[in-house]
Amino acid sequence: MGRYPGTENEECSVGLSETARGNDGDAVAVDVGAKINPHLGVGPVRADGLHELTTVYQAVSLYDTVTVRPGKRGAGISLAIEGEGAGDLPTGEDNLAHKAAKLLALYANVEPDVDIHLRKRIPVAGGLAGGSADAAGSLVACKRLWNVDIGREQLDQLAGGLGSDVPFCLYGGTAVGTGHGEKVEPLETQASYHWVVATSHTQISTPECYKEVDRLRENGIGRYSDDIRELCRAYRDRAEPDELAHLLVNDMEAAAVSLRPDLASVMHGGLEEGALTAHVSGSGPTVLFLARDAQHASALARRVKMRGGVRAVLTAQGPVAGPEA
Numbered sequence: 001m002g003r004y005p006g007t008e009n010e011e012c013s014v015g016l017s018e019t020a021r022g023n024d025g026d027a028v029a030v031d032v033g034a035k036i037n038p039h040l041g042v043g044p045v046r047a048d049g050l051h052e053l054t055t056v057y058q059a060v061s062l063y064d065t066v067t068v069r070p071g072k073r074g075a076g077i078s079l080a081i082e083g084e085g086a087g088d089l090p091t092g093e094d095n096l097a098h099k100a101a102k103l104l105a106l107y108a109n110v111e112p113d114v115d116i117h118l119r120k121r122i123p124v125a126g127g128l129a130g131g132s133a134d135a136a137g138s139l140v141a142c143k144r145l146w147n148v149d150i151g152r153e154q155l156d157q158l159a160g161g162l163g164s165d166v167p168f169c170l171y172g173g174t175a176v177g178t179g180h181g182e183k184v185e186p187l188e189t190q191a192s193y194h195w196v197v198a199t200s201h202t203q204i205s206t207p208e209c210y211k212e213v214d215r216l217r218e219n220g221i222g223r224y225s226d227d228i229r230e231l232c233r234a235y236r237d238r239a240e241p242d243e244l245a246h247l248l249v250n251d252m253e254a255a256a257v258s259l260r261p262d263l264a265s266v267m268h269g270g271l272e273e274g275a276l277t278a279h280v281s282g283s284g285p286t287v288l289f290l291a292r293d294a295q296h297a298s299a300l301a302r303r304v305k306m307r308g309g310v311r312a313v314l315t316a317q318g319p320v321a322g323p324e325a
């Protein structure tokens, strides 16, 4: 069993290294879960270039760990990354965890002298909001490190300026997202579901996937799924996984498959192996399979892996709580 409830992935059961969590009392470490969209309705493009969304978010048990420590006076923000995709990610101002720390320091009028360490387990550019999770973790950890007095609404606003998924990553759990995804309303549910998460060797850029949605729409393919009532009811009523399977929607799926046609055979393979349903996660290319329970998820993950054509196959359970420092 992993160190997080509901996960047995090796990636998640590895104890944190000393560099990640240290022994110094000044370090603040937070775990932030990946995001999935059980419903992702994509509407028209707005005047600001972003698409109107009606989405249901859920945080699942694949975690990045963000650790912050006081840096040398005047040294600014330093960032080190280990784990999933570490070599490919920016370590400077382009990193979302860096941006988040800088933004909070500006808000709080404190010197941003902080050493940030990211232990990444969330696949990069996989449609699982790994960068957004790190931004949310950095906000929460730096808030604690610098004792920043900031209300929920203002924190949400800073998060929304960093990216559409960042406000949800602050909340975790299950939530409804509107606007361009930044307006988040928590959705209470006692239900818990088990997923198989099949990651990919290549990445899909989020803006490219949105552009492909638009291109397909111009050709009459796809429509805005803006009705989430049945899905919200199912979450409130603790629907059985079989019922939930029929209610999941992703308006970006056709675009992701158009950009990466091999995803269709990954989905088809999982269904043949007994998945209740298969969907692209967000803007892809990760594929999610819904399982009946934890045992079914483990068995299904093994079978999906044996079929090949994917990078890694993980299991995850959701919802999980948001980051706490």
Ligand SMILES: C[C@](O)(CO)[C@H](O)COP(=O)(O)OP(=O)(O)OC[C@H]1O[C@@H](n2ccc(N)nc2=O)[C@H](O)[C@@H]1O
Residues within 6 Å of the ligand: 037, 040, 049, 050, 051, 052, 053, 055, 127, 129, 132, 162, 163, 164, 165, 166, 179, 180, 181, 206, 207, 210, 282, 283
């Ligand atoms: C696909 C999702 O993950 C679903 O939750 C999100 O909508 C993407 O959220 P994100 O990665 O935080 O994206 P952002 O950093 O806000 O935006 C990246 C780019 O995606 C496109 N974008 C994003 C959100 C949105 N509602 N409409 C868009 O068209 C825009 O081209 C934008 O420049």
Ligand SMILES: Nc1ncnc2c1ncn2[C@@H]1O[C@H](COP(=O)(O)OP(=O)(O)OP(=O)(O)O)[C@@H](O)[C@H]1O
Residues within 6 Å of the ligand: 089, 090, 094, 095, 096, 097, 118, 123, 124, 125, 126, 127, 128, 129, 130, 131, 132, 134, 135, 165, 204, 206, 282, 283, 284
């Ligand atoms: N801390 C970070 N972790 C991951 N990616 C980051 C980070 N900071 C910046 N990025 C950039 O963001 C890009 C998208 O990465 P991310 O893992 O967030 O994608 P994603 O899961 O597809 O996002 P979303 O689901 O929100 O669309 C990466 O290619 C990378 O260049």
